[in-house]
Amino acid sequence: MSNFNIVKDGGITTPCGFLASGVTAGLKKSGNRDVALIVSKSSANCAGAFTTSLFPAAPVVLAKKNLENNTQFRAVIINSGVANACTGEQGYKDAKKMAVLTASALNITPEEVFVSSTGRIGTHLPMEIIENGINMAVKALSTDGGADAATAIMTTDTVPKEVCISLELDGKTVHIGGITKGAGMINPLMSVPHATMLAYITTDAAVDQKYLSILLQEEVAGSFNRITVDGDMSTNDTVILMANGKAKNTPITSESKDAQKFREALRYVMQYLAKAIVHDAEGATKFVTVKIKNAKLAKDAELCADAIANSLLCKTAWFGGDPNWGRVLAAAGYARASFNPKKVDLFYDDKPVVINGEDAGTPECELEEVLKKDNFTLTLNLNDGNFAYEMWTNDISYEYVKINAEYHT
């Protein structure tokens, strides 16, 4: 039983004091929405997590710099279609220009604006189109614009991804909403708090700035860092969390009696969004949970989960509905983890597949039943300690190859 409720059809504008919009500026050949804007009516405490790539996109560099000097923000401007990554000095100037244009139209300062971009790497932003898009987005701002924003940040995504929950904190109703995008170039860098896609989370809860920042880092490690689509980390990964305090609850700190309650609600939102990316993974037909249990060290559990979740042979076997457990053990075997191969058990959902490193004798047809499902769990029990780790991933299909062999835009 959880301490929060899901708000049906809710999103980032459900929390009080948030506006959003999503418009078509003309960056995508498809003519789909491509500029999104999220605005808090008053200053919001903010925290961010970003890609650890050595080639961070210009807007990521700008956002990290702004967060070093300032934790109070009012807006996020996002474009899809062009990533503004590997674009040098001009790219950085363009990202700053997006902040200036947005701030000017909203009558705030550029330092209060986050900028994000997603799309093709290495291409410069067409700034006239961007400028026009920003002006349109400002005009379109509304308290029910969250869904449009969720649509405008999409690239190879097939569905917009949004969620909202509500909970009570000392008698006040508090909301947490979120949107995310991402379907490919998705892989966590394990154990390092960072994000692997774009996600924006709004809340009207009052949260102490320092605690907000700690919460985000810790919960990114338990959500967005746990997913992988194709093993490729992006140059643009960004998670932004904005808390504007409009719910007027007593500000939450690490000492608050409600701290855990709020954390669990935030975790639900972040895990929901992270899993939504995997559900919409490029060409995927299956959602696979990879659980590692009873590892000697946390690292061993993480290495095994990462190897299996990223194994191309496992992912294609899942696509084919093939219970081929040798590929799962082979992946654990090269994960550079430490464990005793003779003590390993493997389960597909509740069916034993391997016991003590050997065939458990479950009939192949029973295992095939599990593999046929569009959502199943693979549990590897190392029987070697107390550490566990879980990741969420997907199969690799013909469609994945098609999308990525033909995605020239």
Add this chain to the structure above:
Amino acid sequence: MSNFNIVKDGGITTPCGFLASGVTAGLKKSGNRDVALIVSKSSANCAGAFTTSLFPAAPVVLAKKNLENNTQFRAVIINSGVANACTGEQGYKDAKKMAVLTASALNITPEEVFVSSTGRIGTHLPMEIIENGINMAVKALSTDGGADAATAIMTTDTVPKEVCISLELDGKTVHIGGITKGAGMINPLMSVPHATMLAYITTDAAVDQKYLSILLQEEVAGSFNRITVDGDMSTNDTVILMANGKAKNTPITSESKDAQKFREALRYVMQYLAKAIVHDAEGATKFVTVKIKNAKLAKDAELCADAIANSLLCKTAWFGGDPNWGRVLAAAGYARASFNPKKVDLFYDDKPVVINGEDAGTPECELEEVLKKDNFTLTLNLNDGNFAYEMWTNDISYEYVKINAEYHT
């Protein structure tokens, strides 16, 4: 100009004193050859390199143990179709039985026999079929059986892979022949001398045992460890090098004046076989050389090469003939290597793609010309030091997914 000649249609039985055969025992549904035997008429100095998987197959465990006690061997018995991996105590007994049966038929000791298996993981060997196969293989031994052996070790391979070269060492003609198999579950564990497939190399050169072992380890790092098909390391990877001294040259040691000459010839054979695996990679349409230049540390070059060569987004872009260099830089960016992203240059063959981390301005159509080729080189110059590393890899196609989603045998 090289110091050796390629022997047309040569293979592992071209060197003096070697016999081989490849027969159909009935392990494969296809009815193709599935048991191979390689025999030296006299004791041969031997060296081996094996998978570093935590789940080494039973024959790998046996071969490593035999090599600890003994360096003089007479034969290698190999079956395809069943990997004899993750098969517990029974699997180990079966591997030993294969050595005993082979030794008995050849009138040698089981300790003089290497055993190898390749195929499905987790299945026990049908020992009656194996026993029959071994007897057939012994009867079929001949001095021109190398090609049959090359065929019998194949699994998803589409062509047998063999090579032979000859060279002069103090007036004596010496041969080095080799066969290999492998088309999927191929990935090096970098910087650790080990193998990633099956390869058997025979030579009639006389080579000091200690030097033979050093040579093999070092040259595996420069050949089989440099290839990746799908990033999945196998449980059965094995390279065996047999030197029977029949050419009667002065035994080569690390001090010999001809040591470097022999090493270069051996390197050619091993690189030829390693590249042959990539040329025959499952579903591949392109052979891609990934070169990293001027890295600060050797590790930085290796990490970048490994990330690019294994990036699913790069591999699918290559399949699509898409010059999308953002994916190459993104892969280098998450490789956990150290370099300055603003100093990086990238070339497709001789075409500049990226200069100082930004678009070099070469017209897209010129880059597409390179990507259309079935063999091209991608060079990433980090401009940060003096270390280089090179890997050989392939694209990932619809056919790769098909083979691995449907490979149940």
